[in-house]
Amino acid sequence: MDIRVLGPLRISCADMEVVPTARKPRQLLALLLLNYSRVVPMGMLIDELWDGHAPKTALAAVQTYVFHLRKKLAEVTGESMDTVGNEILRTARNGYEVVAELGCFDLRVFHRLERAGMAVMAEGDLHTAAQNFREALSLWRGPALADVAAGPGIRAEVAGLEQSRATMLDHRIELELRLGLHREILSELAVLVSHDRFHEDRRAQFIIALYRSGYRVRALEAFHQLRKDMITEFGVEPSPKLHQYYQAVLTSDPALDRMPVLPLPRSSELPVLPAVAGSF
Structure with a gap:
């Protein structure tokens, strides 16, 4: 089946x-x-x-x-x-x-790849972890159970799954930035920040990818666009962390070539994920 x-x-x-x-x-x-x-x-x-x-x-x-x-x-x-x-x-x-x-069964495969990716990421194998996460994310064909009327049980399970998907995407992009794949993910990041305008970590990843790809002015524009949107919508400034990335781009700080956006979890920090038995 x-x-x-x-x-x-x-x-x-x-x-x-x-x-x-x-x-x-x-x-x-x-x-x-x-x-x-x-x-x-x-x-x-x-x-x-x-x-x-x-x-x-x-x-x-x-x-x-x-x-x-x-x-x-x-x-x-x-x-x-x-x-x-x-x-x-x-x-x-x-x-x-x-x-x-x-x-x-796509959900079972997703959980297996999630566990495997988290484990090798904590061990420092960034390339394999990124591969596992990319494969797991490719299983998604849209929102989970998009054509099923949801009661309280389905809503809760789907919310957890969507959060797992979002966290995995955060980690995968961070891993690929650390692996020097900034040019390869620029187009994807452009789409992601347009869909989620106020995701500050994603915007920081986009800014870094632009800067490392030689688009310093576009990186500065990406910050200013977020700042304008946040002030217009909420009357607040971007976080100090995002201001730090902006200043680094403004001064062409060499640290941007190795500066992370998200911390990667260590083995002791890994969440407990659903157990998966059998082969696929």
Whole structure:
């Protein structure tokens, strides 16, 4: 099976689509996939589907949705309903669990690359870390589960995923700047700062990339544009840190050739990321 949640929800097997079209079964499947290898309690599923206004028939409805999901999975995989219930979509501890061994699953691959990239980055292997992060980010096809109506459970999981994506992008750009790839990422940075005008660290990365690529005037303009926008919108100046980069560009400070924007975490500072079992 080919399973995609980092963008519109897609599940296919042998050119057959698995994703239900009805709103609630679609939500149910999405929440289970976001929590792969973890049991999702029945109460959480009911809250997701009815958001605190569950009818008396909610439990039976969830059980019916799961039955039809298993039936569809059995059809497309050629497995029996018992096999699907034991090895793909299990009943466990008053809830349900999607197991991790699910063919090509983009979220699972993303988590594996995230863990690997963080580990080698902390060890000082910047090139491999940047490669892992770039590959992980390439899995995204838009906002996670963009075509699924979201209740409280999906909203929380997607918010966490989007933050992981943003942090990984921050780290990847920082790594590529440290690797001397400033020219290669200039176009991407130009797009990113236009989409998120007030992201000061991203603007600092853009300023440094411009300066190192020989565009000193454009680097100064990038600072002045942010300053103008911040004063107009909020009546505040950019941070002292950003002013420091501006002054360094203004004086052509040689330190800009090695000056970092973001600190890279050490091994002791690494966050606990979801465990990933099996191969891909």
